Amino acid sequence: MKRLTRMVCAALAALLLVACGSREPSTRGGPPTLRLLTESQYRNTIADVFGEHIEVAARFDPIVRVEGLLAIGAGRATVTPFGVERYIALARSIATQVMSEGNRELLVPCQPAKAASFDADCAERFIARTGRYLFRRPLAPAEVSTFVTLAERAAASRGDFHEGLAYGLQAMLASPEFLFVAENVVTDPTGTPQLDGYSRATRLSLFLWNTTPDEALLAAAERGELDDMRGIRRQVERMMESTRFETGVRAFFTDMLALDDFQTLEKDSSLYPAFSLAVANDAREQVLRTLVEMLLVREEDYRDIFTTRRTVMSGPLGLVYRVPAASPSGGWVPFEFPEGDPRAGIQTQLSFVALHSHPGKSSPTLRGKAIRELLLCQRVPDPPGSVNFDLFNDPNSPGKTARDRLVRHSTDPSCSGCHKLMDPIGLALENFDGAGQQRWYENGELIDTSGEINGIRFTDSAGLGSALRDDPAVPACLVRRAYTYAAGRPIQRSERKLLNHFEDEFAAEDFRLRELISAIATSDALYAVSVAPVRTALLDRQEPRT
């Protein structure tokens, strides 16, 4: 009933928006992309095509984050020689597992009459069928022939059909056609360039599910159904109803919140004995579970993630949060921090305060910077090369707290310009030490958590959360990140009004994430493409609304 009411309201809102002239602004799109599969996309694809039991045992080259997202960096990433070496070895390992006894009966659609003889028809069927999922499009006959010939030669050498087929599969898995997502441009009857159906299917699939297109999506592309918006809407609705949509949303927030940094997070075990690898893993999981519960299950206002006291707790996390969290099964349990507790909002969870700290101490500067850059899409300039640190080097300094130390930034003009953007935000989180544990005193001194962001003053972390919740840059940042994540490229100059349009729609839908994602996925802009290079907007600069 609730959903029906909401759908009716949404329809009315849409009508109102159209009536008020808030139609999607036309854009020229951006250039087609060539994206390297991210580690999670690679892993998801292998699990989806061959099954979750196939082990992907490898370390992947890091991708450089561009304009706040690895998804955009993937569009510029190349593979190092060592990276290629690892892809080849990984392809070998996966192909061997797929062709092992027990797996091949399930994954190869036919069996040769004799194991030692090569069955070309069977090999062709396997290559064509598997290749379609891996390359995200049907293979050309010449491509099938390349891999089948390779398999035949290997089978002759090995004297075994499946061993031979493993080499054909290895070549597909190490092919740049699999590792790089290349978008194809075709022209419509009016001569306008546009993404072909398979490229549209792949954009949708990477955006909504973070994996390769499934059978229904590929079939829709094959039938030309993705060439018009009705067909796209049908697929978007289907995909967002799927439980796999959660995978896609988790991948998006993992990228936006830079949770990949957990891979290298380190805390001093003698200073923070409660902080362990299990705590780090659970901290990452906690914020994702909080977001999924609030934004997908309860469909709450996105802005409330900065004030919520509700979360989930695991045993290892309970030790650091110092709250009872044990469940009889040892798993996750719902948890709510009481009114008055400094934990309010995801920016007070371990995933934020521990991640944006030093190994042995907190850092108001790092935390303030992360809030500006990750949550508000603003860029904080790098420190100047000629900083005078003499202010910090007074051995007789009475400073006991981070505030005492950082206040000196405000007295040096070369520091104050940038530090006033970060420190007053981060100081509100000083009730959490470098591992994210709550504290009231530092070196015996009561911690003052007052601060300010964009002229809004507050006295503690909850006040910071409220200020963030009410800051229009917060939803605007989510819109920007979600759209560029979906497109896999930076915002183009012709798309500024488009972002304003999405922001308006997001607000009209009470800042519900599902509606924003649906609006982006069913926008003409997402599939618009310009073949000639289009000048991109400058790095993450917040553009004024036009």
Added chain:
Amino acid sequence: MSVLIKKPFTRRDVLRGSIGGSAIAVSLPFLDCFLSESGEALASGAPVPVRFGTWFWSMGHTPGYAVGERTDRIEFLEECKALIPYVDEINYFGHFNSPLDGRPNHVHHTGWVATRTATAPVLPGDIPAPTLDVLVADALGGNTRFRSIDMSCTGNPRDSFTARNTHTRNAGEVSPRALYARLFGDGFQDPAKVGAKADPDLMLQQSVLSGIREQRQRFERRVGAADRARLDEYFTSIRQLETQLALQQQQPAALAACRKPQLPAEGPIGLEINIAQANHDAMSRLLVMALACNQTRVFNMAFNNALSSLRRPGTAYTHHTLTHEEAVDQKFGYQPEAFWFNCRVMEALASFIGTFKAVKEGNGTLLDNTLIFAHAETSYAKVHAVDNIPVMTIGRAGGRLKTGKHIAGHGDPVSRVGLTAMQVMGLPIETWGTGSLQTSKTISEVLV
């Protein structure tokens, strides 16, 4: 659940053209000068190969406590006392500068990029040209199993200072055991096992690589010029792997110094300085055997990250934060804790040199046939200075380098050291770099 079994998804739930864009003028003949000129020969009678590598550290030196100002010889002071036993193997280059032509000094980044690429980056994180080790590997790396071996002692593969460009940064190996598996695991042809047959799988692997290469034209037709360049790098790497496989099918030359090392013990990985040092030493021991066994001729070792996160257990401050926030001790005139870390870093470098020197090769040591280009990213971390960044060359590069010299740069661009190193390694480069970092002046004082 796999889509292939037709059930619903479960939720899953060389000098590449103009040398990779670097500003380089080439006019010298490309000689076969990658082999020792000292008359050294391996047991097989083949000349000893010359190797090139880099050793990176961050946070520079403590001014006045690292290297004396006299230039008739190197005078290592307290911070560098661990290097004193190796003073005759080292050249120290002081007072070379990094002119930025008005570009910003991106702290802890600009310095190493300028030193390794001879170009000042415009944006933070930018690597505008290939690092010199990549240029050397393009020239030397084709005849060995691995083009280069890159290592990072911090536990983070991103802490690497070797790159073709911003988006092609070679990730470092961080685990001695993983490095062992790569170097001496599957695919290692032990020269000691004369007459061992090559694995028949190698030929099939070559077929796999040619199958991938066949797709090149078809794929590249579909993408724009910039993306084609990215794919070129992929296909070039495939070609290199084919060469590696071809080499693995040959019986390796008898190499007297080559010994397959023991698998390193399992150990922790991380930023605690004793752990970083232990991993550094373990990877160094594997590296020297990889070089002695001719598995590679190029290497990169990063001892710490650019914002040195090395720490002592139980302390709140990292090496980097100490350089800024620790008070200068009025009695000594320096920051005692930061100084302690700097000393430890130099001890690690000494250990690295010692590991090379311990490997006998021909009539000398592996160090005699190697050129190690060691440098920091700043001269004095406290103020982020990028002038007078400490740079050393270590080893005699097969008899082509004089050693034991302290060269004063008098403000010349630091790129002169890199240019000289590449020329010593036989690269046909006359001019290197851009803007005020561009140079064609070799440092002839160190050439034999």
